[in-house]
Amino acid sequence: MDDRQRYDRATAHLDPPFAVLDLEALRSNASAMARRAGGKPIRVASKSIRSRPLLERILAMDGFAGIMAFTLPEALWLVSTGLRDVLVAYPTADRTALAELAADPVAAREITLMVDSADHLNLVDAAIGGLPHRHEIRICLDIDAGFVAFRGRFRAGAHRSPVRRPDQAADLAATIAKRPGFRLVGVMAYEAQIAGVGDDQPGNPALTRAVRLMQARSRRELLVRRGRVVQAVAQVADLEFVNGGGTGSIDLTAREKAVTEVAAGSGFFHPRLFDFYRGFTGRPAAMFALPVVRRPAPGVVTVLGGGYHASGPPGRDRLPHPYLPHGLRYAPGEGAGEVQTPLLGPATHDLRTGDRVWFRHAKAGELCERFTALHLIEGEEVVETVPTYRGEGRTFL
Structure with a gap:
């Protein structure tokens, strides 16, 4: 029986539109992701799942630990339901959520905020300055992992952090260390130009060659720079984790000594954009x-x-x-x-x-x-x- 017949038969009692998840395909994808990580834990990107029961199911599998959330309100809600170790992948300007975080000892212990400038620290202080007692805020430093060439005229990768060099990272780490109420516990560098760009584009050999060349050069550059950044920050703070990668680069990122965990989410569902990678194959789930x-x-x-x-x-x-x-x-x-x-x-x-x-x-x-x-x-x-x-x-x- 082919998949279409199987799905039609399984859902014959349902009236479309509706969405499904093939559990066998999900387990196969998760197992392959864990193998690619080579023993390093995979932090589950919640934006690629967006279902609390599924997050719980995935975190119960071997090889997966912690959540990478996309907003602070989301992280607060997940922790309130019993989930733990939540890294918010993007800076927040939500003053109400920041006040809730600082006032809740469990949330403050389990949630880590993302920053890439002292402005983010100032915003947090302004949001929670009126609290009679604030709990220490856990901080992760976001590093720009984009690839830059031709003296800055070419760039590949997401426009994220202004912090790129080891000295910039060390300076911001020192600023965080001096600020009461904050504790720097992690470093993150997401190489979107590798993890999120397929290197086997159908029907476009010129684009495929360009992507592969860019990614090869980017990997070499980032391997050295990320290691130096982590080394510089570690002189200032006792780091609990260094996060990197995504579904498209799990195996490559996990090989780096400086990286202690990788992040991934899309690989569980294996959507259409992830059909176009040489390094791995998944099953539509x-x-x-x-x-x-x-x-x-x-x-x-x-x-x-x-x-x-x-x-x-x-x-x-x-x-x-x-x-x-x-x-x-x-x-x-x-x-x-x-x-x-x-x-x-x-x-x-x-x-x-x-x-x-x-x-x-x-x-x-x-x-x-x-x-x-x-x-x-x-x-x-x-x-x-x-x-x-x-x-x-x-x-x-």
Whole structure:
């Protein structure tokens, strides 16, 4: 029985649209990720999961420890439910959440904030200055891991921290160490240009060669620079962790002596954007079903909804991928629409009104912003239904 038949049979009692997660594929992906990490723990990126029960399930597997959250309110909520060791990957300007963090001894012990300048420390002090008693705030220093070449005229990687050199990192670490109420415990450097960019782009050999060249040079440069940054910061603070990497670079980042843990999230669901890497393969685990509601012309079917575009630079690679049945494509003049999506191709001939079309999202956790639940499939049946963040009434961004 192929996957389409299996998914159709397992969800026959459900009316689309809905989202599912194939548990066998999830376990296979998680096991492969843990092997790639070579014994170093993987911190689970919550933005790629966005379901508290799934976070708990993944953290119970061997090889995974800690959460990388995307907002402080999210981290506070996760800790309030019993989850522990939460690193907030992005700086926060949420004064209410900062006051809550400083007033709660459990949250202050379990949550680490991200900073890349003294301005962030000033903002925290301003937000919690009126508290009669504040708990010490754990701090992680964010380092720019982007690749810069041709005297700054070329850059690859996310625009994150202004801190790049060892001396800059040491200066900020010293500033943190002198500030009462803060404790520097970690360093993070996320190489988005390696971890988040596929090096096997189909149909574009020139781009593939350019990406591989850039990534090779970036790896060499970052290996040396990250080690020197960590060494410089360690002269000032007793570091508990050094975090780096992402799904696309787990094995490479884990080899660096300076790195104590890697971060990953997308690899669990293996969305469409992660099909294009040479170094690893995964199994599609998360997907959503939309119903066929029209047959407007021969060779055309229309499904309800579907305009679930992924974040990032606009382009066709940010659209959901019509996955099952194979052989479907978007109508050039319409693409994926808010309320309806026409699909073309030979597979339309066998689709009837009421049938399902299965889609894969381009990015992992963003799928969960469209659905309140994930139906977990084991074999040919749904064995559990778990809420997403939205299903628990939580919207953090």
